[in-house]
Amino acid sequence: MMAAKNSHSFTFNESWDEKRERAIRIVKKLMEMYPRKRLLHGDPFFTLIRCIISQRNKDETTDKASEALFRKYPTIQDLANARVEDVQRILKENGVGLWKNKGIWIVECSRIILEKYDGKVPDTLEELVKLPGIGRKCANIVLAYGFGYQAIPVDTHVNRISKRLGLAPPKVSPEKVEEYLVRLIPKELWIYVNHAMVDHGKAICRPISPKCNECPLKTLCPYAKGLVSDEEIRKA
Numbered sequence: 001m002m003a004a005k006n007s008h009s010f011t012f013n014e015s016w017d018e019k020r021e022r023a024i025r026i027v028k029k030l031m032e033m034y035p036r037k038r039l040l041h042g043d044p045f046f047t048l049i050r051c052i053i054s055q056r057n058k059d060e061t062t063d064k065a066s067e068a069l070f071r072k073y074p075t076i077q078d079l080a081n082a083r084v085e086d087v088q089r090i091l092k093e094n095g096v097g098l099w100k101n102k103g104i105w106i107v108e109c110s111r112i113i114l115e116k117y118d119g120k121v122p123d124t125l126e127e128l129v130k131l132p133g134i135g136r137k138c139a140n141i142v143l144a145y146g147f148g149y150q151a152i153p154v155d156t157h158v159n160r161i162s163k164r165l166g167l168a169p170p171k172v173s174p175e176k177v178e179e180y181l182v183r184l185i186p187k188e189l190w191i192y193v194n195h196a197m198v199d200h201g202k203a204i205c206r207p208i209s210p211k212c213n214e215c216p217l218k219t220l221c222p223y224a225k226g227l228v229s230d231e232e233i234r235k236a
């Protein structure tokens, strides 16, 4: 099915191989536009807890709440032994949405990792998604940003931009977008995708009124040619 001409022409009239070639050009161009001397990658446990806090929050809120939480509970043992109500209070005081559930998930995750995984965050998607509050996006964020592995977390920027660029059909779920991206993009480039698309989504390909005229990807982009619209793109 994948090899048939036009079977993936949901935007440009192109074969799968042509789409693959275009995807590689797009990622390489994004890497030039948003170069990084080194990829941000840090402690897996911190990344995981931060990801739980970040769901449906602004970056500033996540930063503030994570800092306050880790100041009070600097280690996994501290968080595993914390009272859920105390963790919830810190989240609430720092403006975190869904603080009740997130407080429960944070303490539960810490206990499970300590007891079941000997204090080490598991490093596979299959194990990560078994943890409370951890879906596919967070699991991939932990793999990419916590461990430095090749993974493509599909957040709201990656979802929107991939669809505007015709790398995934406009109405599919973020999980499907991930499937398209991992098939289109060679594995050694996966880790750049989230970094670069987040930067691009903040700078140029913004949710409302993307600046297509000044975008270096416009010749490669079906949205800029009117072949896909935001109305067709379902929210992530």
Ligand code: SF4
Residues within 6 Å of the ligand: 161, 164, 165, 204, 205, 206, 210, 211, 212, 213, 215, 216, 217, 218, 221, 222, 223, 224
């Ligand atoms: S041309 Fe427009 S829609 Fe396409 S990637 Fe650039 S800003 Fe986004």
